[in-house]
Amino acid sequence: MKWPNSAAKHRANIAEAMANVTAVLVSSSKGAPDPETLRQALRGWAFQMVRDGDDELMPRKDAETPPDDISHALTWLTGASLKVAYVAQSDNLRRALNAISRRLDGKRAADNTILRKRTTLSNALRYAVERELLPKNPLSSIDWRPPQTDDEIDFEYVPGPKQAKQLLQAVRGQGPRGEHLYAFFGCLYYAAMRPSEVANLKKRNCKLPASGWGELVLTSSRPEVGAGWTDDGKSYEERGLKRRARRATRSVPIPPVLVRMLQSHVTQHGIAPDGRLFQAALGGRVRSTEYSNVWQEAREKALLPEELETPLANVPYSLRHAGVSLWIKAGVDPVEVSRRAGHSVAVLWKFYAKILRGQEQTTNQLIDTALGDSDLTE
Incomplete structure (x- = not known):
């Protein structure tokens, strides 16, 4: 749904987020492929779109024949994936939120990355509501607080x-x-x-x-x-x-x-x-x-x-x-x-607030000079 009107970088970001959550929204890990193969299968085959000879948009997995390891991963996932109704359950959503909070090496992801991926997950659930697969977006009922971001640049570096x-x-x-x-x-x-x-x-x-x-x-x-x-x-x-x-x-x-x-x-x-x-x-x-x-x-x-x-x-x-x-x-x-x-000026303040605040004294001096020695107080 998003692909036709999205920039290429945004398409890749959506696929990355969806690969993170889909890999953990399964009923069992029995027979699961290794995590990297599963990630490649999702990101590069299930969530990457191509056009066929009739210019119809479809997942790459349906337009081309995947390698054997990718095909096995996709087959396993087809049988293990949760139905959308079960995705809405608290434990499953928390598993998905935990997945987008970690990098591939297991360390905590950057705050902005977590927020971006959470937005993708929320958009997918909203689309499920639109398609009448869910009654409402279940993320709103999960007591999970997105990380507080400090986007100011560290000017020491x-x-x-x-x-x-x-x-x-x-x-x-x-x-x-x-x-x-x-x-x-x-x-x-x-x-x-x-x-x-x-x-x-x-x-x-x-x-x-x-x-x-x-x-x-x-x-x-x-x-x-x-x-x-x-x-x-x-x-x-x-x-x-x-x-x-x-x-x-x-x-x-x-x-x-x-x-x-x-x-x-x-x-x-x-x-x-x-x-x-x-x-x-x-x-x-x-x-x-x-x-x-x-x-x-x-x-x-x-x-x-x-x-x-x-x-x-x-x-x-x-x-x-x-x-x-x-x-x-x-x-x-x-x-x-x-x-x-x-x-925008808002973005400037968001990233460069420390420097802008440091200019306040200079600004005050300019205003003092403009006011001169006038004193309107009685």
């Missing part, structure tokens, strides 16, 4: 301006591969772009003057996801900007340093046939595995040994956090920061 520049130079120093990705990482920091947005940045969207500030007009992104979740079988999905209408754009002014980086990149490396600025060394899109490997090597070169043992700048996305943090600390209006970063 967000690189400062000096560290960000050192990391960028460490990227550049990795030979041809690093030089090719230097401006890619520059976009993450100086324009606070998401990696999926940088991956789809085209030359025609860049205004790069000979001097002064330039501008990037962002129109789309290329989030990376497995080929089985997209409509065209590609390992990525080209779509609109995150949390925006399909054809919405976002203008991001960029400082002279990034203008020069992009100009140099185009001169040295050219552009892809479709106009994209960044492509893999052998053509095609820059994959996350490629730029993540470059980033980890840059960390080892730029950070102190004691810093390497912490989560400081542990992922490329840290540069985006660093860029947004820099704008806030520079005194840029939070509304403008949100606009440039591509999210």
Whole structure:
């Protein structure tokens, strides 16, 4: 029901959550396949949809012949799965909630992951109500409190301006591969772009003057996801900007340093046939595995040994956090920061509240200056 109108990444997330709960909603574990085979059978065959020759949407297990181990797992599950009416029982729902609360290694999952998967479970039960398989959504009667999330970024591990520049130079120093990705990482920091947005940045969207500030007009992104979740079988999905209408754009002014980086990149490396600025060394899109490997090597070169043992700048996305943090600390209006970063003011406060609260004293000083020495009290 959800598949046709869902983004590829959302499809994969739904399948992951449903695989977690379905594997434990069984009447017996006798003869059960190993957990990893069962997970693959559910996620990659039962809950992954394909189109047949008549363009009809169906589960992959019905359109293709699964390997023997997958087929056995699906057959076992068919006989062991609980009927929907029994799923609504308290013990069974608690088993499902416990399943979405754990990672594959048994450790507790991240709070946001638990909440996302619980939402998927709730949506599935609501759909059962819609199909008149259940009288009501039984989750509402389960005394289970979702974890309280603290989404604020731990700025102890967000690189400062000096560290960000050192990391960028460490990227550049990795030979041809690093030089090719230097401006890619520059976009993450100086324009606070998401990696999926940088991956789809085209030359025609860049205004790069000979001097002064330039501008990037962002129109789309290329989030990376497995080929089985997209409509065209590609390992990525080209779509609109995150949390925006399909054809919405976002203008991001960029400082002279990034203008020069992009100009140099185009001169040295050219552009892809479709106009994209960044492509893999052998053509095609820059994959996350490629730029993540470059980033980890840059960390080892730029950070102190004691810093390497912490989560400081542990992922490329840290540069985006660093860029947004820099704008806030520079005194840029939070509304403008949100606009440039591509999210709402509410989201900005949710993730950057510590820094924004730290700017209150500066704001008070500005108001004092505007008020002057006037004293209206009698």
